Amino acid sequence: MAKKKQRFVLEFEKPIVNLEEKIAEMREYALASGLELEDDIKRLEKKASQLRKEIYANLSRWQRVQLARHPQRPYSLDYISRMCSYFEELHGDRRFADDKAIVSGLAKLEEFSIILIGQQKGKDTKENLYRNFGMPHPEGYRKAMRLMELAVKFNKPVVTLIDTPGAFPGIGAEERGQAEAIAYNLFRMARLPVPIINVIIGEGASGGALGIGVGDRILMTENSWYSVISPEGCAAILWRDASHAPEAAEAMKVTAPDLLKLKIIDEIIKEPEGGAHRDYDLAANVVKEAILKHLRELVKIPPKKLIEQRMEKFSKMGAWKE
Template sequence: MAKTKQRFILEFEKPIVNLEQKIAEMREYAAASHLDLEEDIKRLEKKAAELRREIYMNLSRWQRVQLARHPQRPYSLDYIERMCDYFEELHGDRRFSDDKAIVAGLAKIDDFSVVIVGQQKGRDTKENLYRNFGMPHPEGYRKALRIMELAAKFNKPIITLIDTPGAFPGIGAEERGQAEAIAYNLLRMARLPVPIINVIIGEGASGGALGIGVGDRILMAENGWYSVISPEGCAAILWRDASHAPQAAEAMKVTAPDLLRFGIIDEIIKEPEGGAHNDPDLAARFVKEAVLKHLKELIKIPTDKLLEQRLEKFAKMGAWKE
């Protein structure tokens, strides 16, 4: 017998789930007792729909962070599988090893031949250890750059899928030059002579995200977050207590609407109601449509103008007038 996939429920989703369970119980009772409870069930279903809409339209920043970390949320390979007609993964940085936290390769999306680079988390303990919880080592960033330079050589647009709690902070990673690998990626990506689209599909933490996050367009999933530090890290520094993470998230303004207002990102990609995990196919369709729209615009821009606009885009970030 096939094992039923257990649903992971966040705290703020419990009122919705409780109501859905009551509806299911009423249906079972009606079927067993041969009673007509359809009107009562319809009334509860309407109430559940209204409650769902109210909760998801008024999410706090911390609740969006929680959705970005949802364990059933689609990851890079899930999007690649649904968006691409073809994907051939390439491996290794040609210096040390093949970092499984980074997936990269040649792909075709409709009529576009592209290169895709993404950060990949795991679904369970075994896979998370294999993928290092989506936290790349230096060799991961070097693999990413090697394949992006291959894209530049063959004039292929680059799409990066960002979803990481940060670059791996272990001793081995530091010994092999974690900071240098990320910094060099920033330098080289700023000058790659092909269109680059960055998509934040979940978590975008610090330099770990920025290591594959320089491009001509920055798109962000509705329930993603993007910041120089995680809310827990910020809380640990300011309050010496990570339990203040919800307060930190509010102060840091890490969500897509905040970043669009600040001019950091270019577009918010809509998600299915309740988050991308509720309908990965629809979520992937929304991402694909946004990527194709911007690709069609970017390929028309001359290379020198493209590079000039890319540098100007990042130079403007963090500039303030008083």
């Protein structure tokens, strides 16, 4: 649960949060005054639960995008620390630098030893500057690939956690070949002879997400978004005004249910009621169970067949007629 003192509340969360605060106040009052308020509290709690169900069952695409960007949403390291019994981070691409927007390393997940790669945002301004807001440079993608080659060499499955507002658009990134770094990862990941599971845990913006997003299973937490461009980017181009982002999110069909329907992702991972930011432990546990379920299936498939199936999977994506 996010810390109470600096809790960030989205517009549509307000009625719920107000009610929850009222309940908490009543509890305190009951305790202090010794009055019997249990019935009233129970009634309000029931109402809160009802309200949560109503609101979260009918989220618009734009509201889900906001949840995906919630400043208290769990990020890769929050998941890693809760899911893994061991994690040793490995740094650097051995070419240019260590990209802090991608964390990657040796991990143990129950019975599996895996290579784990995740995009990492910061929780506050200082941390965000350090993490470059989760926007990797080419060296981030090359570090990820270096670790994937390690996975191949020592026959370890790869798990990637995707959460990025995009690959960084900057001078250095272009000079060092942002496009080439991403393209090469797609090229190599398509044929990597070990199981790969991709989990979108927040934002999946464009090539920046796909750069670590090719695999045998693509899973997505309930309130994540994934598309070819951010809603703001799309709105700025097609509506000539970024404030049309809500419409762009609707038009591009960016949510997990959309992507399941379009046969892009394999599974939606349920989030705690109200979103992953409401309960980190539960959120991480559900993601962990989903990864384990698929890992247990994938490790049984011989590498050659795995690669064939992966090719088949991506070959089918898209819509056309002839």
